[in-house]
Amino acid sequence: MRPYQGAVAAILLSVAAVSAAQTYHIADRWKLGGQGGWDYLLSDNAAHRLYIAHNSRVEVVDSSTGKPVGAITGLKSTHGVALNPDGKTGYISDGAGNVIVVFNRADLAIQAKIPAGTNPDGITFEPVTKTVWAFNGRSKDVTVLDTPSNAVIATVALPGKPEFAQTDGHGNVFDNIEDKNEIVKLDAASHAIVATWPLQDCESPSGMAIDRTTHLLFSVCDGGKMAIVDYTTGKQLGTAAIGDSPDAAGFDAKHDLAFSSNGDGTLTIVNAAKPGFPVLQTLKTAKGARTMAIDGSTGRVYLVTAQFGAAPQATDDHPHPRPSIVPDTFEIIVVER
Missing domain, CATH: 2.130.10.10 (YVTN repeat-like/Quinoprotein amine dehydrogenase)
Known part of the structure; x- marks a missing residue:
């Protein structure tokens, strides 16, 4: 019975660890309204x-x-x-x-x-x-x-x-x-x-976050990658898997977590303290919520987006036009632990 009990205990600990990692959730949505991007x-x-x-x-x-x-x-x-x-x-x-x-x-x-x-x-x-x-x-x-x-x-x-x-x-x-x-x-x-x-395996880097204690930069890129670079040496230490179409990165120094806000409607949360930079959680947010800010005192993450209408007709100058933004739907998404 002891080996079986040990296996069960290990499984329970593993489940508990995963559950503990899945700590972020959408706590509120604040409507701002207005027009435009x-x-x-x-x-x-x-x-x-x-x-x-x-x-x-x-x-x-x-x-x-x-x-x-x-x-x-x-x-x-x-x-x-x-x-x-x-x-x-x-x-x-x-x-x-x-x-x-x-x-x-x-x-x-x-x-x-x-x-x-x-x-x-x-x-x-x-x-x-x-x-x-x-x-x-x-x-x-x-x-x-x-x-x-x-x-x-x-x-x-x-x-x-x-x-x-x-x-x-x-x-x-x-x-x-x-x-x-x-x-x-x-x-x-x-x-x-x-x-x-x-940057290796990191196309079109956009958002960047910084950890000033361990001297790391986090650059989010197309293709679902976050590049992690030691800014004292310039050496790239690895990449983490993130969502598609990111535009902002953030860092929570209290919890050693790096964040990527992704246009595909996800927020990726990465363990910046662990070798390999594993993803702790992928939180579903909303389409277009690709920029964000983190309040380092509370750990809150703020993202913004709106509802989208139809995209304009493609032209030679704009072969991939963005969809229209529905007026007065602009909002802040509040994410908490």
């Missing part, structure tokens, strides 16, 4: 606010209740938001406007619009140099903004089309180069590319 989200954990790039505006939402706080309006096509650690100032990449928008976080008033390159997309604040880096998708360069003076101090050419970026807190900036399947490392003080790291 969307891009990146950012969580201001201390202020309990979410900033959401939504068409020609940035929605600001109370991340505890889902109630709207306000919006930064009068823009053309917003992509991302970065926040100054001073707690007072924020920055928006306005792609169609080709500007970096500086705004006051207290009243959401626009303070300045600074010319950038063509179609600024990913944007991040670098704390050592107190600069904002706006990565320009069409001109394939990065605009560096000195925040004390709100003056552009550099434009750095890149080897290809940039996507999302991260900083390590020690004067280095990392960015995915989507059409080259690589990561570039930039020195924030010299405004120079100091390393280029090819």
Whole structure:
């Protein structure tokens, strides 16, 4: 009987481990409404606010209740938001406007619009140099903004089309180069590319997350892959299996988990502390929910999407048109442990 009991115990422990891993669920859905597409989200954990790039505006939402706080309006096509650690100032990449928008976080008033390159997309604040880096998708360069003076101090050419970026807190900036399947490392003080790291088995890297404790970058790619790179050496340590059509990655430092939000309607949760980077859970979310933000203080994950209508007729210029977005269906999906 003892061998049988031992086998049963092992099975029960295995089931319990799997059950414990399947801990994330959709806790709420917050309707925002409005029209048009969307891009990146950012969580201001201390202020309990979410900033959401939504068409020609940035929605600001109370991340505890889902109630709207306000919006930064009068823009053309917003992509991302970065926040100054001073707690007072924020920055928006306005792609169609080709500007970096500086705004006051207290009243959401626009303070300045600074010319950038063509179609600024990913944007991040670098704390050592107190600069904002706006990565320009069409001109394939990065605009560096000195925040004390709100003056552009550099434009750095890149080897290809940039996507999302991260900083390590020690004067280095990392960015995915989507059409080259690589990561570039930039020195924030010299405004120079100091390393280029090819990604293996990872096509069109878009979203990027960072673990500043174990020095890892997580780049999500087409083909259902997440590349994990040691940013002290540039060595790729492995890949994890994720959903299709991702656009954002996230990292929860409290639980050593990496996330990929996927356009196929899934959220992939990866164990970043275990060799091989196994997937702990694939949570069904909603079609189009491919960008997200993580509140590191609560562990909540926020995704956004809307309902879709029919796609426009294909043309030579747009052979694969996106489906139309049903007005007033835009929503935040709240995921919790």
